[in-house]
Amino acid sequence: MIKKNLLVLALAAVPISVAADITQATLYPSHGDLTWQETQTVKQGDGVITINRLPVSLQDQSVRVSLGGVAGAQIQQIEIGRVEQTGYVSEQTQRLRNELTQVLEKLQAQEDAIQAWNQQVTLMTKAAENPHELSATELSDMAAALKQTTMAALAEIRGIRTQMRDDIALKDRLERELSQAQQNARASKKAQIHYRAPAGGDLTITLEFQSNEARWRSEYNAQLSSQVAGQKANDPKSGELTLQHLAVVQQTTGDDWRNVELQLSTANARRGTNMPPLDSWVVSPAQPDFLVRQMKSAAPMLDSSATAEVEADFGASVERQSTFSQSYRLAQPVSVPSGGNGQRLIVAEHTVAVEMAVWTAPAYDPTGYVHATGIFIAEAPIPAGPVQLFRDGQSVGSTYLSEMTNGEELRLGFGVDEAIRVAVVNETERTGEEGIWKSEQVQRRQNRFEITNHHGDAVNLRIFDRMPVSQIDILTVKPLQISEPVERNVDDKKGVLAWNRTVPAGETVSVQSGFEVRVPEGNQLPNL
Template sequence: MRRIARRLPDQGRSTTLGRVTGIGAPMRPLSLVLTLSCLLPASMAWAERIDLPTPVSRVVLYPQGASVSRSASFTAAPGQHQLVIPDMPPGTDPASLRIEAKGVTLGSVELQSSRALPDHAPDAPAITEAKTALRRAEDALRAFDRSQTALATRAEALRQRAQITRDLLQGDSRLPTGEIAGTVEQMGALIENLLTQADEQEYQIAMNEPDRPPLTEAIDRARAELDALREEGAGAEALVLTVQTASESQAEITITGFTDQAGWQPDYDLRLDRAADTLTMQRGVSVWQSSGQDWRDVTLTLSTARPQSQSAPTEVQPWMPRVGRPEEELARARGAQADMAMESAYAPAPVVEAMPVSAGEMSRLGVTVIYDYAAPVTIRDGADSLRLTLDEKPLTPEIFAEAAPRFDTSAFLMAETVNSTGEPILPGPVTLYADGALVGRSGIELVADGDKLRFGFGPIDGLRAEIRLPEETEGDSGIIRRSSTLTESATLIVENLTGEDWPLRVVDRVPVSRQEELQIDWSADPEPSETDPDGRRGVVYWENPITAGELREITLTTELSWPEGNDLLR
């Protein structure tokens, strides 16, 4: 494995790991140089140049960035060879390249930039294929035009023969009187037959003419494809490798680099089927890249690793608290701020660098998850995100209706489940379907294996919710409460007009005190099924099925009291 660790200079120069002899190097006698060159074997005296296009073959895509591998095989004769790889993307960072050689010994490595490639360098396979496609399209058009021309020539020849026959008939006055009628009939039939054949040829030309525009369009598409590929490779750089082999062998070169102009993000479809009591998660990904080259038919691996993110914990600095008078500390802080403001008034304006924009944020996982995409993938440079389908995961849901009468006027269709996929569910957008109908878009955070999932699938219009506050008593009125007590009695109402029974959860809240002076008492009729679910203090649940046509009422009374002279802020 060879690692290039030096960045290229600009202005058409190249970076190499070879030794350079410049001005001031000791001169060796010419005779010694000639003697050494004569002693070298023929295979070592001259390095064979091998032009070796290496298209991208494998990509490991991260949430931000990608590891891009390209490889090629060749047959190497004994001796030293110079491999020219002309299709490296523009802006290649030599420090990020890793080169692996099999069957040969790798020597110096040089990346050429801002200079023309050798004239005899072969075209990249994609360009060769595009040229072949253009040639086929042009040949098809030429064959069509030749066929049409042949038909037109045939029609013209038939009409000329008919005209010659007519001229001969008009100019021949030596026919006996008794033969004129028969001759005219015979010649007329011949002329009619010739003109009929000419009409058929012209009719065939007219019938074939609609087939010509698709042929010209195919040429335009092939030419546009070739132009796009040439434009893509216009700024390409060349990698020049020196390799050595002792005997003829089959060799392989693999080059791996990294680009931060690529990424992927999960995308989910959640399909709830109430009749089957199932919840299906269809997983896909959106991928994108702007590396400077198209990736055609590559083997794609999706990784949750984040090579560019924080790789070590934050170093904890010492904490050295101090005590003092708050007034003195405040005055000292104001004086320091004034000094800094005066210094900044005379200092040059700082240059603020733009922060890179990420295609999508993903939470870091303790264990990297790898997805190998089954089929070859083509991802165009700079194109819109490409969505790929991964798989489906069945989940076992608990389906019910949930109403929050204090805030909503209807109940909502809900599904709760557990991540039983055997792997984390990564953050991403979610499209929600209920019984085959699209009901909305949402998002999902990182969900570990075995953790809970909860999704809402839209309102249930026939399941109405309402809150009534028939009584609220206090001392003085106003935004800031100045009385010592506050009592509120609320009635939560849910009415089922859907014509079917529903598992129902009614959700509300009661106040929670964080001060000893503030005393809170509350009561409910009926009693709630659960309080403080999942650690959410003050939240209460009532869970009971509601039948079709049923009207359910829940009374919730709260009383707050505090010492005189204090205010209630809420």
């Protein structure tokens, strides 16, 4: 059954029917612009070209059609219809069915093996119930043999059931994917293009449309090399960070793409097109609490229509870039199967000269972490995405990279440095009441942080601590012994301290950090 979305006066036409195979795709983080192109030999006059098996996710309002090859050829009418299909089974569906059949057969074989072993245990149990006339020695030997055989059979059953767990999980996944694929395969769309050709010839038809079932996202591999060619042996600062940009391409249109010319754009339409409206901000003197509560309960809800849209949460060449976005064109056509698993393609590599240091906050975590800091240089911004971290070829974990633009500081952590030992020595910890005429509650804490370098070379350290920050007048905070030089209010965070030190191989560096907190009598000290 076909439901027509566009009704225009039709012209008499000789139909030409072709299947829709995608030839080009421009993917965005939110959707895809897909292109179908075909050349057909046509006769002079009116005609109709029907394009079948278009994805059901095709957005009708986005359809654009152009004609070429025959001078003066014109489009008279475009009809987009939905086709409910009963016999069509995509290649993806057939593949899933074959894989599911193999898994079911394997599970059945495992069940048969379990049943056979259970039968053996049953037979052995019945044999033990009818020992006839046996001597005590024979009974003992038979019991031992029964026990050994039964234990072996039960062990086999347990082993088979263990193997079945992964197969059962695979079966469940394939059944879910098959259900989704069959749902997509039950319907498609088709386009009927009515044209008028002033002469016969080879007519090229280009159909472009948008689909939200094709998109891409960014992932990264960050590889830190602590030893760089030309680096001085006694220079602990320099390193090189290679940031590999991967495009995870995914499409679930129901048909596999073969040899598609692929372009990737960083532009994201889901961020909206306009800034939200900015109305007047009317304020008034503070009101008593009960009046404020009444005003809040009577206030109308914010009109959701006035807010901007927000995001839910092969080598390539840079083809086009602007201040706002960048696009990559894959060097060779690619094939992308329809399904939930994304295909990863390398689109760019960025090399960043970094300074390396071991960061530690001893009072909160006596561990040293390798950090690399450098300036990101690129012609256009790169999107945010997850990052897999590698240090000198070893995997050390993962993190998340925010969107980066040219000239921004790139800072990544690369796991624990096992050759750095951190110790905290509590030199003073005192809480009590002080004062003769005016009593106050006082707490003093003085720590010494000792960091030892067990590397064969010098290491840069960045040591962090923090001081309490008072928000009320009656609570006063005073620093005690603080090693100099020290950086205060790091990253504009009040009370955060940082020391930069270089520790030679095999040596120990120490810094001091302490504070005093006071409150008047009758008030409690904070829980520090």
